[in-house]
Amino acid sequence: MIEKPVIQLIDVRRYYLVGEYLVKALDGVSLSIPRGSFTAIMGPSGSGKSTMMNLIGCLDTPTSGYITIGGEMTNGMNEAELAYLRNEKIGFVFQQFNLLGKINALENVMTPMTYAGIPHKERRERAEEMLEKVGLKDRMKHLPSELSGGQKQRVAIARALVNDPDILLADEPTGALDSKTGSEVMGLFQELHEEGRTIVFVTHDRKLGAQCPSQVMIKDGRIVEGDVFGES
Amino acid sequence: MFLENLKLAFNSMFTNKMRTFLSLLGIVIGVGSVVTIMNLGESVKRSITDSMNIGGVDEVSVMPTGSNTVFSEEFAYTFKDNVLGIESVSTYVNTTATLRNGQETKNAQVYGVTSNYFDSSSVDILYGEFFTRENNLQRDQVVVLGYDLAQDLFPGGDAVGSYVSIFRNQAKQYRVVGVLDDTSGSVSGNTNNYAYIPFNTFDQRLKSVRAVSQYIIKVKEGYNATDVATEIKSYLSTVASSSDYYVSSAQELVNMTESVTGYLTTFLAAIAAISLLVGGIGIMNIMLVTVVERTREIGIRKALGATPKTIRSQFLVEATVLSLFGGLIGIIFGVIVSYVVSSAVGWTLYFSVIAIILSLAFSSAVGIFFGWYPAAKAAALDPIEALSYE
Structure with missing residues (x-):
């Protein structure tokens, strides 16, 4: 029996009305991402990759088409159901880290488990374990403002993984880091991939995308073959 | 979850002390005046009835009013x-x-x-x-x-x-x-x-x-x-004919005085309670500002799996904690003022327990009522827009 893909998009369209103009951010995209893959979604800015990331991340719903995440169809879900799905199946890593500034690294990592209703003791243990795994054992009690960019992104990765999600969804995770820390973080993603994590890596950087085993190119709201960057 | 919300509420309350203090001022003054008025009302009532008890509630007086x-x-x-x-x-x-x-x-x-x-x-x-x-x-x-x-x-x-x-x-x-x-x-x-x-x-x-x-x-x-x-x-x-005398008992006087001071206290406290309403608007105002300031935080929390209900309760708890805290300061303030006033005038001070319980109940109600709209606004934020808010 063939395992169902962890992410499946079937003829997904996402249109916005901006003033009087209809913007077709995604215009008929179909895509399957198998479990355990490490996929780069690449495209120049305005290509629709952010829209696609928001849809995969259950932050947005399509105008038409079907999306299944971890085998669950998201069509018709209300906000609370989408929130549960994000909590359970998706781990976000953002370019700007998006840590909660007033609480320390440990509490940041504990937050998704709070929403999952996990008891405090277990939250703490799992968060400590996860921070240790990303190499921040001795920085747990530090506020985000006391951490370097690379450390912040490691905290964010620990936070994304702590609920053991089906998908790790990274949006330009090295974009705000210098090249050395950027490649360290990239190395961490490689390790996670080797452990069997499904990773979706959204980037506009073709060199970074090339480091991922598989790539999806987007241009003008559609998936295209070949090098999208060369043409622009 | 509730404990986390409480912790967050205290956290945000103490990060911006001056602002918290200013927005709480309305509640503090409102609760303070209600407590002061009710304490003083109670003290006046008791001091009147006490002195009448010494003077004799067990007395009836007959006053000739004519020339009989x-x-x-x-x-x-x-x-x-x-x-x-x-x-x-x-x-x-x-x-x-x-x-x-x-x-x-x-x-x-x-x-x-x-x-x-x-x-x-x-x-x-x-x-x-x-x-x-x-x-x-x-x-x-x-x-x-x-x-x-x-x-x-x-x-x-x-x-x-x-x-x-x-x-x-x-x-x-x-x-x-x-x-x-x-x-x-x-x-x-x-x-x-x-x-x-x-x-x-x-x-x-x-x-x-x-x-x-x-x-x-x-x-x-x-x-x-x-x-x-x-x-x-x-x-x-x-x-004798009834126009020739007047009969009164101290007990009647005590009853009357008690009810008059009671009405007066309630009336004054009701006026003071209006300032509580104004205080509530202060809470709403600061909560609306807080929600805007923390749009990005709300976006992050939503991305991490917070449901609209979770976000709403976070901000409701915050508004309630804020206004309860104001209520507590108001009670302390009211107790001090009633102590100062009563010792200046020379009354024995009696604390109105009802006033304190009412003030606490009222200020949490104010927090929930006036915190509801900002909290609902936070809960309804679109996660994508919230995440990209600078």
Whole structure:
């Protein structure tokens, strides 16, 4: 029996009305991402990759088409159901880290488990374990403002993984880091991939995308073959 | 989750202390004034009823209002024979007269009283003693002076045993047998400028009595003053027309005073409660600002799996904690103010527990009510827009 893909998009369209103009951010995209893959979604800015990331991340719903995440169809879900799905199946890593500034690294990592209703003791243990795994054992009690960019992104990765999600969804995770820390973080993603994590890596950087085993190119709201960057 | 929300609420409250303080000011002042008013109202009520209890809620007074001559001193003795539950009856008459000792002259109210008059009185004797029943029967020229009167006539303080002249048509010498305690500030009546002489002395030597000024009837223990007053009224209706007398009992007065101060306190507290409403708007304002400022945080929390309900309760808890905290400060503030005011005026302070409970309940209600809209606004934010908010 063939395992169902962890992410499946079937003829997904996402249109916005901006003033009087209809913007077709995604215009008929179909895509399957198998479990355990490490996929780069690449495209120049305005290509629709952010829209696609928001849809995969259950932050947005399509105008038409079907999306299944971890085998669950998201069509018709209300906000609370989408929130549960994000909590359970998706781990976000953002370019700007998006840590909660007033609480320390440990509490940041504990937050998704709070929403999952996990008891405090277990939250703490799992968060400590996860921070240790990303190499921040001795920085747990530090506020985000006391951490370097690379450390912040490691905290964010620990936070994304702590609920053991089906998908790790990274949006330009090295974009705000210098090249050395950027490649360290990239190395961490490689390790996670080797452990069997499904990773979706959204980037506009073709060199970074090339480091991922598989790539999806987007241009003008559609998936295209070949090098999208060369043409622009 | 609730504990996390509480922690977050305290966290955000103390990050911006000045702003928190200013936005809480409305609640603090509102709760503070409600607590102050209710505490002071309670204290006034108690101090009035307390002083009336000393002055005798077990007393019924009958005041002749016409010129009916039936109301003589002897009439006092008929009450006991006709009405059940009477312990004793004292009576008095009064007039103005001039008192003199050497060069010191004072105009004062002179009372002719029976010797049992002071039994039910709340006034204590400071020096000497009250005159006796024999003094009254023998029409002795003895006098008990009020505190100020004794001070004014005998600046040397040697009043007891000395003689004072009382003028009315002609001067007569009275021996001072006692001086009353200072009663200024007493709710039951200031006796400082009064002089008391035996009833019969008054009648014979000062001014002949047609009708007494008042009968003071002491009710026996175990009898209700209001009931006895009713009995007395029906007895009096057999001897005089109802326009000739007025019957009142201290108990009625206590009841009336209690209800009047009660209404007044409630009324004032209701006005003060309006400022609580204004305080609530302050809470709403600051919560709206907070929600805008923390748009990105809300976006992050939503991405991590917070449902709209979770976000709403986070901000509701925050608004409630904020306004409860304001309520607590207000209570402390109100207690301090009522303490200062009551000690300045000289009342014994009683705390109104109801005011404190009500204030806490009201300020949390204000938090929930005025926090609802900002919290709902936060819950309804679009996660994508919130995440990209700078």
